Every structure is written in structure tokens, then in C-alpha cells.
Amino acid sequence: MLYDGDLHQHDKILAWLTSQDVFEIKNEIEEVNRKMLDKLLEENEFLTVYFYEEGHPDSAAVLEKLENIDSETDNLDITFVKMADARYARKWGVTKLPAIVYFRKRFPSIFRGDLMAEDEVLEWLRKNRFRQPELNIFMYALMAISVAFILYTAFLLQCFKPTPQPPPQHPKQQ
Template sequence: MSTGELTREEDVLEWLVQNKSTGDEDDIIEDVTAKTLDTLIQSIDHLVVLFYDNDDEESMQVLAELENIDDDCDKHGIQFVKIDDASAAQEFGIDDIPSLVYFEKAIPNMYDGEF
């Protein structure tokens, strides 16, 4: 997939769905744009989103830990993505970064535990 294709939400969505169904064992949580995130929330029944800041040490520590369970989530039909976009986080009422949100059929559920 070329860099240009990463900006087209349909291509990213197709890749994520295909990746899930092939059982790809990469421990990498894919970064998405706000537009792609909106599409994924509407298209995937079980989606976990990490709202993070690439320049924040705590965010990067949380991301590293979550990448360890990404494959397990895939095995249970839960897609995992991340987004580094403060305005997208604010649209969901998120003030504290990093934050983890589980969307079940587009309904958000915030993780309230400690990272």
C-alpha cells in the first residue's frame, strides 16, 4: 500500500478488514485519520481506539503495551486502531491523552482504569 493510498479511507478500511480476516500476526496498531476513524466506527462492530500523542512519553508507553495485546484482540474479532489528533479526541469528549475507547456498534465506552 503506497502512502497516497493511506489517505483514502476506503483503502485503509479494506486493508484493515482484510488484515483481520487473514490473521496477520503483526503487533502494530494502525494509525488512522479522523475521517477514516469515523468510517471505521460506522463499519466495524467491535473497534478499540487509542487516542494518543506521539510526542508524549506516557502515550508511547501505553501504545507499546497495547501492541502486545493487538493480536489477541484480532483473535476475538476486535479491531484496534490509534489516532494522534487532539481535535478528534475532543469531538468524543476526551480531554486526557492517552485515552482508550471501545466502540461496540458505534456506541463508545471509555476505559476508566489507570494506564
């Protein structure tokens, strides 16, 4: 795939590099840098990043396994990219490479299982992709208290409403 625009317009080149057309190459996880990853995090709701060490045998073996599930992640509408930047990985809480981080609306989730088990990775991504955000007990309690307060206020306003004064009579009516 070739870029046919002006090479002096950096914003257009970055937009082309991070467009979905470039990331649609089947069975290949695309390499990104920090700037591209930041742009992808802004534009994509679901993003998976494989952080690895350049030239490390474990990283190469895991990458080979992960490229087998790249097309399935595309079907799940998850953009899958790779990055060989350990310092940037630490920013997202990764302490040991290689690692997979799944981003849902810029919120990271680190895979803790076996990276060589591609089916396990795919199932983890599928669960995270279709997981519904849960409300915890605190949120339910807060909502219940709010509704109770509104109902109590409405009750007080309705029941203890002062009786309206009769309108004053016009002097000609007397």
C-alpha cells in the same frame, strides 16, 4: 502491503486503507485519521481507539504495552487503531490523553483504569465485547403495561360482545 490500484480514485484508496486486510498486521496498532476512523466506525461493530499525544513519553510507553494485546483483540473480532488527534478525542468525551475508547455500534465507552496494565485493558475489552445489552426496569414496566392493556382489551371485546341479530327471513320463507 502495496496498493496496486489507480491513485486518482480516492474512494477506492480509502476503501483499501480501511479494509480488514490492512488492519491484520500482527502486534501493530495502525494509525488512522478522522476520515478513516469515521469509515471504520460505520463498518465495524466493535472498534477500539487509542487516543494519544505525539511525542509524549507516557503515550509511547502505553502504546508499547497495548501492542502486546493487539493480536488478542483481533481474536475477539475487535479492530484496534490509534489516533493522535486530541480535538477529535474530545468529541468522544476524552478529556485526558492517553486514553482508550471502545466503540460498540458507534457507542463509546472510555477505559478508566491503568493503561499500563495490559491484562486489565484486555479483560475490560473482553467484558465489553461479550456484554449483553440490558433492559432496565423502565423497559420491563413498559412491556408489562403493554401486555396488560392488550389482555384487558381482548377480555372486553370477548366478554361484552353484543349478541348477533338473527338474519332477516327471506319473503318467500314466510
